[in-house]
Amino acid sequence: MATITSNESTAASDVIPATMNAAVYRAVNDVRVETIPVPEIGPGELLIRVHSCGICGTDLKKIHTGSHSAPRIFGHETAGMIVKTGGDVNNFALGDRVMVFHHIPCGKCYYCRKKTFAQCPIYKKVGCTAGFEPSGGGFAEYVRVMPWIVSMGGVVQIPDGVPFEQAAFVEPVNTCLKAIKNLNLAPDETVLVIGQGPIGIMLAALAARTGAKVLTSDLYPERHAIAEVYGLKHHIDAGKENVVEVAKRESEGRGADAVILAVGGNALIRTAMDAARPGGRVLLFAQTQHGDATIDPAAICMEEKTLLGSYSASIDIQDAGANLVFDGYSNGFDLTRLISHQFPLEQTLEAIEIASNPTAASMKVFIQPNLRK
Structure with a gap:
């Protein structure tokens, strides 16, 4: 049993062990399921028993490139x-079902004043860990949430009736909603979304909510079939059709008003x-x-095209994004339909392998520490 100090509380029904399993990144392409100590928490902190954690493309890039x-x-x-719960935690109780943001901005620095929250020095600090250098920690049985994440809005309660799997999409939906808002789309515009993996489908579905006409491009017909569930019906088969020509044909010869590149690689x-x-x-x-x-620099200068980026989440739209996910579970935005694979923690290596090599049969891959197969 972990030691509990007098200013901490633990759930009587949840016996917290001294050790846990975690998928530990040891080197490039080297992740091992190991037994490590359950994190200790301090004042203002929370310990969360992980139910579900999605594998993000950024996780995979870190594992495969050795960037960290x-x-x-x-x-x-x-x-x-x-x-x-640690001492001084007043807004959360034992047994609360929550999702956690691993980054939260200070709200006061130059970048926060300019609404560029992802560039805030505090935002760049990771506030969730299962051990070692804080890096999110969701690929473990328990995760420690640090004080500024808890006190500054980084922990969001999950409403009754919404499963953990749906709630785990709150963070990626926020990043997608931020991107759509950055584009400032209008109902008379045509949007092309290249890539229809889980992120591409979420971006396209959110773009469609603006009233714009949304074209989706992907190599896999199976993914277009999933996209249709979210009301996306203007498909481009990138393996058989010329994406540029179709975009122009569907926009009276002009080309798309906005193009979102939702796949990695610069080609x-x-x-x-x-x-x-x-x-x-x-x-x-x-x-x-x-x-x-x-x-082509002339495309930016003479043709006046704008090239922009969108990275990570925005605190400004946190409530809107969370409500979109929570309300959407029973109102046409059930994101659990994007989940193709669910693995227990012991099979993390298999989960990473599938997520790293997308096929027609793979979409969102989840790790669920307590899942029994």
Whole structure:
């Protein structure tokens, strides 16, 4: 049993062990399921028993590129139950079902004043850990949530009737909603979303809510079938059709007013630029690794196309994003339908392998520590 100090509370029904299993990143492409201590918490902190954690593309990039030092425990799309509270925690109780943001901005610095929250120095600090250097920690049985995350709005209660799996989408939906708001779409516009993995479908579905006409491009017909569940019916088969030509045909020859690149890799940036009309916007969503890309500067200068990016979440739309996910579970935005695979923690390596090599049969991959197969 973990030691409990006098100013902490634990759920009587939840016996917290001294150790737990966690998927520990040890080196490039080296993740091991190990037994490590359950994190201790301090004043103002929470201990959450993880129920569900989605595997994000940024987790995979860190694992495969070695961009972060080891050891670490990744996973940041986390939902679970509060099983222990530190002193001075007043807004949460044992047994509360919550999802957790691993980044929260200070709200006061220059970047926060300019609403560029992801560039805030405090935001760049990770406030959730299962051990080692804080890195999200969702790929573990328990995760510690640090004081500024708890006190500054980074822990969101899950309403009754909403499953943990749906709630785990609150963070990625926030990032997608931020991107759509950055584009400032109008109902008379045409939007092209390149890539129909889980993120691409969420981006497209949110774009459609603005009233704009949304075109979706992907290599897999199976993904287009899933997109249709969310009302996305203007498909482009990228394996058989010319995406740029279709975008122009569907926009009276102009090209898309806005293009969202929802897949990693820089080769499609030129395609996205070519598919945008003169004066249109191209948004990079998945380009989270530094590198070089070929861009026609005349397209930006003479054709007045705008190239912009959107990264991570925004505290300004946190309530709107959470409500969208929670209300959407029973009102046409059930995101659990994007989940193709669910694995117990012991099968994390298999989960990472599937998430790293997308196929027609794979979409969102979840790790659920208490899942029994």
